[in-house]
Amino acid sequence: MKFNRINHVAIICSDYYKSKKFYAEILGFAIIHETYRKERESYKLDLRVGDFDQIELFSFPNAPKRPSYPEACGLRHISFEVDNIENTVQYLKDKLIVVEPIRIDEFTNKKFTFLSDPDDLPIEIYEK
Structure with missing residues:
Protein backbone atom coordinates (compact mmCIF):
# COMPACT_ATOMS: atom_id res chain seq x y z
CA MET A 1 0.00 0.00 0.00
CA LYS A 65 -16.75 22.68 21.16
CA ARG A 66 -13.36 21.02 20.62
CA PRO A 67 -11.33 20.57 23.80
CA SER A 68 -7.92 22.13 23.17
CA TYR A 69 -6.57 23.35 26.47
CA PRO A 70 -5.38 21.32 28.19
CA GLU A 71 -4.57 19.40 25.03
CA ALA A 72 -6.97 16.56 24.32
CA CYS A 73 -6.20 13.27 22.62
CA GLY A 74 -6.64 13.48 18.86
CA LEU A 75 -5.55 15.85 16.14
CA ARG A 76 -3.21 18.36 17.77
CA HIS A 77 -2.97 21.17 15.21
CA ILE A 78 -2.74 22.05 11.54
CA SER A 79 0.53 23.50 10.25
CA PHE A 80 1.18 25.74 7.26
CA GLU A 81 4.60 26.25 5.73
CA VAL A 82 5.73 29.78 4.85
CA ASP A 83 8.85 31.20 3.24
CA ASN A 84 9.36 34.02 5.75
CA ILE A 85 7.86 33.70 9.21
CA GLU A 86 8.60 37.28 10.29
CA ASN A 87 6.69 38.69 7.30
CA THR A 88 3.82 36.28 7.92
CA VAL A 89 3.61 37.14 11.61
CA GLN A 90 3.64 40.88 10.86
CA TYR A 91 0.88 40.44 8.25
CA LEU A 92 -1.26 38.52 10.76
CA LYS A 93 -0.66 41.10 13.49
CA ASP A 94 -1.64 43.86 11.05
CA LYS A 95 -4.94 41.96 10.64
CA LEU A 96 -5.30 41.95 14.47
CA ILE A 97 -4.61 38.22 14.76
CA VAL A 98 -2.90 37.24 18.02
CA VAL A 99 0.28 35.29 17.28
CA GLU A 100 2.59 33.66 19.82
CA PRO A 101 6.27 34.62 19.87
CA ILE A 102 8.42 32.97 17.21
CA ARG A 103 10.35 29.97 18.52
CA ILE A 104 13.02 27.63 17.13
CA ASP A 105 12.28 23.92 16.69
CA GLU A 106 14.97 22.16 18.74
CA PHE A 107 15.15 19.26 16.28
CA THR A 108 15.11 21.06 12.92
CA ASN A 109 16.35 24.53 13.94
CA LYS A 110 13.45 25.99 11.92
CA LYS A 111 11.34 28.94 13.09
CA PHE A 112 7.71 28.37 14.04
CA THR A 113 4.83 29.94 15.92
CA PHE A 114 1.17 29.37 16.74
CA LEU A 115 -2.10 31.23 16.42
CA SER A 116 -5.72 30.19 16.72
CA ASP A 117 -8.59 30.23 14.27
CA PRO A 118 -11.98 31.71 15.29
CA ASP A 119 -12.85 28.44 17.13
CA ASP A 120 -9.48 28.25 18.92
CA LEU A 121 -8.20 25.52 16.62
CA PRO A 122 -4.42 25.69 17.02
CA ILE A 123 -2.62 26.64 13.81
CA GLU A 124 1.14 26.37 13.45
CA ILE A 125 3.12 28.51 11.03
CA TYR A 126 6.42 26.81 10.16
CA GLU A 127 9.21 28.42 8.16
CA LYS A 128 10.47 26.48 5.14
Whole structure:
Protein backbone atom coordinates (compact mmCIF):
# COMPACT_ATOMS: atom_id res chain seq x y z
CA MET A 1 0.00 0.00 0.00
CA LYS A 2 1.19 3.54 -0.79
CA PHE A 3 -0.36 6.85 0.23
CA ASN A 4 0.45 9.69 -2.17
CA ARG A 5 -0.31 12.74 -0.02
CA ILE A 6 -2.92 14.23 2.28
CA ASN A 7 -6.01 14.87 0.17
CA HIS A 8 -7.64 17.41 2.48
CA VAL A 9 -8.12 18.52 6.06
CA ALA A 10 -11.71 18.97 7.28
CA ILE A 11 -12.55 21.63 9.86
CA ILE A 12 -15.92 22.15 11.54
CA CYS A 13 -16.56 25.74 12.59
CA SER A 14 -19.13 27.33 14.87
CA ASP A 15 -19.59 30.57 12.89
CA TYR A 16 -19.35 29.90 9.16
CA TYR A 17 -19.05 33.51 8.04
CA LYS A 18 -16.40 34.38 10.62
CA SER A 19 -14.35 31.28 9.71
CA LYS A 20 -14.82 31.85 5.98
CA LYS A 21 -13.45 35.37 6.39
CA PHE A 22 -10.51 34.10 8.47
CA TYR A 23 -9.45 31.31 6.08
CA ALA A 24 -10.30 32.96 2.75
CA GLU A 25 -9.68 36.66 3.36
CA ILE A 26 -7.10 36.79 6.16
CA LEU A 27 -5.10 33.61 5.44
CA GLY A 28 -5.75 34.05 1.71
CA PHE A 29 -6.80 30.52 0.77
CA ALA A 30 -8.57 30.44 -2.60
CA ILE A 31 -12.20 29.38 -2.66
CA ILE A 32 -12.68 26.37 -4.91
CA HIS A 33 -16.35 25.71 -4.27
CA GLU A 34 -19.01 26.71 -1.75
CA THR A 35 -22.13 24.64 -1.10
CA TYR A 36 -25.08 25.10 1.24
CA ARG A 37 -26.65 21.77 2.16
CA LYS A 38 -30.19 22.67 3.23
CA GLU A 39 -31.05 19.23 4.60
CA ARG A 40 -28.11 19.48 7.02
CA GLU A 41 -28.32 23.24 7.61
CA SER A 42 -24.64 23.15 6.76
CA TYR A 43 -22.14 24.93 4.57
CA LYS A 44 -19.18 23.19 2.95
CA LEU A 45 -16.43 25.44 1.67
CA ASP A 46 -13.52 23.96 -0.30
CA LEU A 47 -10.35 26.03 -0.03
CA ARG A 48 -7.08 25.68 -1.94
CA VAL A 49 -3.87 25.89 0.11
CA GLY A 50 -0.77 26.31 -2.04
CA ASP A 51 -0.76 24.41 -5.32
CA PHE A 52 -2.20 21.07 -4.25
CA ASP A 53 -3.60 21.01 -0.73
CA GLN A 54 -7.17 21.57 0.33
CA ILE A 55 -9.21 22.43 3.40
CA GLU A 56 -12.88 21.57 3.70
CA LEU A 57 -14.60 24.03 6.03
CA PHE A 58 -17.91 22.78 7.42
CA SER A 59 -20.57 24.36 9.59
CA PHE A 60 -23.10 22.29 11.52
CA PRO A 61 -25.76 23.59 13.90
CA ASN A 62 -24.84 23.10 17.56
CA ALA A 63 -21.52 21.34 16.93
CA PRO A 64 -19.80 20.60 20.26
CA LYS A 65 -16.75 22.68 21.16
CA ARG A 66 -13.36 21.02 20.62
CA PRO A 67 -11.33 20.57 23.80
CA SER A 68 -7.92 22.13 23.17
CA TYR A 69 -6.57 23.35 26.47
CA PRO A 70 -5.38 21.32 28.19
CA GLU A 71 -4.57 19.40 25.03
CA ALA A 72 -6.97 16.56 24.32
CA CYS A 73 -6.20 13.27 22.62
CA GLY A 74 -6.64 13.48 18.86
CA LEU A 75 -5.55 15.85 16.14
CA ARG A 76 -3.21 18.36 17.77
CA HIS A 77 -2.97 21.17 15.21
CA ILE A 78 -2.74 22.05 11.54
CA SER A 79 0.53 23.50 10.25
CA PHE A 80 1.18 25.74 7.26
CA GLU A 81 4.60 26.25 5.73
CA VAL A 82 5.73 29.78 4.85
CA ASP A 83 8.85 31.20 3.24
CA ASN A 84 9.36 34.02 5.75
CA ILE A 85 7.86 33.70 9.21
CA GLU A 86 8.60 37.28 10.29
CA ASN A 87 6.69 38.69 7.30
CA THR A 88 3.82 36.28 7.92
CA VAL A 89 3.61 37.14 11.61
CA GLN A 90 3.64 40.88 10.86
CA TYR A 91 0.88 40.44 8.25
CA LEU A 92 -1.26 38.52 10.76
CA LYS A 93 -0.66 41.10 13.49
CA ASP A 94 -1.64 43.86 11.05
CA LYS A 95 -4.94 41.96 10.64
CA LEU A 96 -5.30 41.95 14.47
CA ILE A 97 -4.61 38.22 14.76
CA VAL A 98 -2.90 37.24 18.02
CA VAL A 99 0.28 35.29 17.28
CA GLU A 100 2.59 33.66 19.82
CA PRO A 101 6.27 34.62 19.87
CA ILE A 102 8.42 32.97 17.21
CA ARG A 103 10.35 29.97 18.52
CA ILE A 104 13.02 27.63 17.13
CA ASP A 105 12.28 23.92 16.69
CA GLU A 106 14.97 22.16 18.74
CA PHE A 107 15.15 19.26 16.28
CA THR A 108 15.11 21.06 12.92
CA ASN A 109 16.35 24.53 13.94
CA LYS A 110 13.45 25.99 11.92
CA LYS A 111 11.34 28.94 13.09
CA PHE A 112 7.71 28.37 14.04
CA THR A 113 4.83 29.94 15.92
CA PHE A 114 1.17 29.37 16.74
CA LEU A 115 -2.10 31.23 16.42
CA SER A 116 -5.72 30.19 16.72
CA ASP A 117 -8.59 30.23 14.27
CA PRO A 118 -11.98 31.71 15.29
CA ASP A 119 -12.85 28.44 17.13
CA ASP A 120 -9.48 28.25 18.92
CA LEU A 121 -8.20 25.52 16.62
CA PRO A 122 -4.42 25.69 17.02
CA ILE A 123 -2.62 26.64 13.81
CA GLU A 124 1.14 26.37 13.45
CA ILE A 125 3.12 28.51 11.03
CA TYR A 126 6.42 26.81 10.16
CA GLU A 127 9.21 28.42 8.16
CA LYS A 128 10.47 26.48 5.14
